[in-house]
Amino acid sequence: MDQMEIHFEFWIVVLAIVLVAVVVRSALRQRRLWQLSGETSLLLRLWGWGIPRRHMLERLAYHDPLTELPNRHGLNQYFKEDFFGAAAGAVFFVDLDRFKSINDTLGHDIGDMLLQEVASRLKEVVGVKGKVFRLGGDEFLIALPKCPLAEAEAVAQHILQELKKYYSIQGNELYITASVGISLTPAHGLDRSALMKAADTALYTAKDSGKNKFSVFDQEMNRQQLRRMSLEKDLRKALARSEFTVVYQPKWDSFLNVAVGLEALLRWKHPEHGLVSPTEFIPIAEETGLIVPITYWMLQEVCSQNRLWHAEGVAAVPVSINMSARMFESGGLYDAVEEALAFSELEAHFLELEITESIAMNNMEETVAQLSRLRLLGVRVSLDDFGTGFSSLGNLDEIPVNTLKIDQVFIRKSRMHSKKAIISNIMAIAGNLNLEVVAEGVETPEQIELLQSLGCRVMQGYYYGRPMPAGELGEWFIANAAVS
Numbered sequence: 001m002d003q004m005e006i007h008f009e010f011w012i013v014v015l016a017i018v019l020v021a022v023v024v025r026s027a028l029r030q031r032r033l034w035q036l037s038g039e040t041s042l043l044l045r046l047w048g049w050g051i052p053r054r055h056m057l058e059r060l061a062y063h064d065p066l067t068e069l070p071n072r073h074g075l076n077q078y079f080k081e082d083f084f085g086a087a088a089g090a091v092f093f094v095d096l097d098r099f100k101s102i103n104d105t106l107g108h109d110i111g112d113m114l115l116q117e118v119a120s121r122l123k124e125v126v127g128v129k130g131k132v133f134r135l136g137g138d139e140f141l142i143a144l145p146k147c148p149l150a151e152a153e154a155v156a157q158h159i160l161q162e163l164k165k166y167y168s169i170q171g172n173e174l175y176i177t178a179s180v181g182i183s184l185t186p187a188h189g190l191d192r193s194a195l196m197k198a199a200d201t202a203l204y205t206a207k208d209s210g211k212n213k214f215s216v217f218d219q220e221m222n223r224q225q226l227r228r229m230s231l232e233k234d235l236r237k238a239l240a241r242s243e244f245t246v247v248y249q250p251k252w253d254s255f256l257n258v259a260v261g262l263e264a265l266l267r268w269k270h271p272e273h274g275l276v277s278p279t280e281f282i283p284i285a286e287e288t289g290l291i292v293p294i295t296y297w298m299l300q301e302v303c304s305q306n307r308l309w310h311a312e313g314v315a316a317v318p319v320s321i322n323m324s325a326r327m328f329e330s331g332g333l334y335d336a337v338e339e340a341l342a343f344s345e346l347e348a349h350f351l352e353l354e355i356t357e358s359i360a361m362n363n364m365e366e367t368v369a370q371l372s373r374l375r376l377l378g379v380r381v382s383l384d385d386f387g388t389g390f391s392s393l394g395n396l397d398e399i400p401v402n403t404l405k406i407d408q409v410f411i412r413k414s415r416m417h418s419k420k421a422i423i424s425n426i427m428a429i430a431g432n433l434n435l436e437v438v439a440e441g442v443e444t445p446e447q448i449e450l451l452q453s454l455g456c457r458v459m460q461g462y463y464y465g466r467p468m469p470a471g472e473l474g475e476w477f478i479a480n481a482a483v484s
Contacts, residue, residue, distance in 0.1 A: 064134040066112055067119035075133045075141060079192040082131075083145050084185070090147035093181040093199040094122065094159060096138040097211040106172060113169045114176070121162045125155065141196070149184060149216065156180045156214035164212065177212035179203055188217050201225045208283070232284050234270060239290075239297060243269055246301055247467035248319065250476070251438055254448055255457045259480060261352070261438075262319045263460065264302045265467050266294070291324045296336050303344035303351060305470050310350075314474045318380055320352035325359045328366070334373050341377075348378030352402070356384050360399050371400045382438070386426060397433055404430050406456070408441020414450050427455045 062074035070078065083089055096118065103111040115138065122132045122140055130144035144155065159180055167174040181203025183189065188198040198217040204225065206215035215221075238244060244266060251261035268276045285291040302319055309315045327333045341348055353374065360367055360383065371381055382403035406426055413419045423439075430437045439451050442461030451459060468476060 067116055067134050069119050069123075069132055069134040069140075071133065072135055075135075075143075076192070078131055078133075078143060083143050083192075084190075088148050089143065089145045089185045090149075090152040090155075091183045091185075091195045091199045092142040092144075092152070092156060092159070093196075093203040094140040094142065094163075095179050095203055095207070096163075097177045097179055097207070099138040099176065102174065102176065106174075110169055110172060110174075114167060114174060117167050117169065118163060118176075118178075122159065125158050125162055141199075147184075152182050152184065153214070153216065156182055160212060160214060179206040179211050180214035181206055182214060182216045184216070198222075228284065231270075231273075231276065231281060232288060235268075235281060235284055235288070235290055238268060238270075239293060241271075243271070244294065244297065245269060245469065246298065246305070247469050248473055249460060249467040250465040250480075251317075251458055251460045252464040253458050254452060259315065259317060259477065260458060261317045262315075262473075263354070264298065264319050264321050266298060266322075286324055286326060289326060291326050292330050292332075295321075295324060295327055296340075299336055299340035300343060303340045303346045306350055307344045307346040309474075310346075312474075315477050316350070318350050318352045320354045320380075320382060322354045322384065323359065325362060328359065328363075328370055333370055334377075337374060337379060338377065341379075349380060352380035352382055354382045354384040354405070355401075357386065360401075361395070364395065364398075368399060375400045385440075396429070401435065403436040403438055405460075406437060406439045408461070411439055411441045411443075411447055411451075411461070414447055420450070420454070423451070423456070424454050431455070 062070055062077060064071045099111065099114075102114060115134075118138075119132065119134060119140070122142065126132050126142055126144070130142060130147070133141045133143070135141055142155075142159075144152070147155070160178060163176065163178045167176070181199045181201065183195045183198035183202060185195055189195040201221050202215045202217040205221050206213045209215065245268075247265050247267055248262040249265060250259045251263065252258070253260045266278060266282070268278075268281050270276050282291070285294055298321060302321055306319045323333070327336075337351070337353070340346075341351065355367075355371075375381060380403070381401045382405055383399065383401045384405045385407040386404045404426060406423060410419045410423050410426075414423065427437060429435075436458065437456050438458045438460055439447075439456050440460050442448060442451070442459040443463050445463075447461075448459065448463065465476060465480075
């Protein structure tokens with residue numbers, strides 16, 4: 001036996017001992033050693049079958065004990081020995097959408113059973129044409145050695161269709177979707193690392209475009225990914241470098257012809273790229289958690305600016321700030337709001353927090369509890385983009401909000417009979433629940449006339465005013481006070 005084989009024997013023995021110790025310790029802690037987990041069962045079956053030691057330890061080293069699929073080590077071995085022999089091949093990254101919510105709500109045991117079912121379906125889709133691997137968590141990789149582009153797209157569509165069918169697990173009827181990223185050899189790389197990187201980049205594109213989709217890598221994605229990484233790096237320093245600014249867009253009462261509020265909007269002036277679109281940097285801030293310290297800063301900035309306008313006699317209207325789900329998850333939202341109000345000496349009813357329907361419905365009980373405390377403080381709350389999210393009308397009366405904001409998608413297409421009907425119904429719901437309404441994205445006199453005919457009086461959009469820096473807003477108020 002040569003030196004390399006001795007080292008291999010040593011490390012896989014160590015790995016086996018560690019795996020056995022971890023699994024048995026976990027079982028003892030849970031007082032269910034008699035009901036051994038899948039991992040322990042696998043170990044005992046392997047020993048019980050009398051498989052030669054080296055074969056058994058290789059299996060432990062190269063396979064995932066939960067799904068019995070090959071793992072990352074098995075992936076390396078497969079690519080070296082089997083994948084690159086064909087003229088063309090495809091690599092698929094498969095990631096489950098919102099799997100964390102199942103773990104959080106139903107527990108990890110149910111989550112593990114779901115992963116086993118997903119692994120089984122992926123193996124059925126692939127068959128003998130290739131290999132399925134579990135990379136960890138809810139991430140899987142599929143390698144198909146002989147797979148041109150058209151076939152890869154068909155396989156990806158088949159994967160999406162199979163995975164979104166319902167799962168029956170321990171009396172729970174579960175539904176889950178997946179996102180898939182695809183890379184091809186030789187077009188996107190000639191080694192495992194390059195193909196995995198390309199497939200991972202394509203996966204992010206699929207997720208960003210709405211999930212339950214597949215995406216094939218191209219060079220534009222690579223450029224976007226490099227830019228995203230660069231922006232994330234710079235975003236971490238932007239707050240300390242004072243690169244953020246706030247602009248304000250008026251909310252206008254079209255009956256009284258007077259401004260009745262403002263919405264504060266975050267802007268990032270990058271030292272090299274100039275103004276970076278919020279649609280580009282806000283998702284990065286959300287994903288990294290940087291949105292939390294940015295929102296803390298914005299609360300202080302907006303409250304202080306509004307208090308200054310009061311002191312100077314410029315305006316005395318509520319200013320709204322968009323809230324992230326991360327702020328509710330952090331548990332520090334109430335304290336951050338209270339601190340900003342105390343620091344600025346702004347009365348609470350001059351601050352409004354805007355939340356989306358998805359935030360309201362995510363962990364609804366906890367969200368409602370936090371919003372209720374803020375309402376008791378005197379802070380106003382509005383439900384943004386109403387009609388486009390996931391809220392149930394049966395829960396709307398339980399969410400402590402003052403205002404519904406009609407999303408601009410309905411305003412832009414308000415000539416359509418169906419959109420008019422939706423706007424009319426939103427107005428009726430708001431009236432019955434004693435809620436105020438703001439229509440977003442108003443740009444034309446025709447839209448104003450229609451909205452007024454349906455009973456909507458408060459509007460926001462470019463017709464009344466574009467987002468403006470604080471320095472310009474004083475002049476705007478003076479000019480529009482003369483008009484009113």
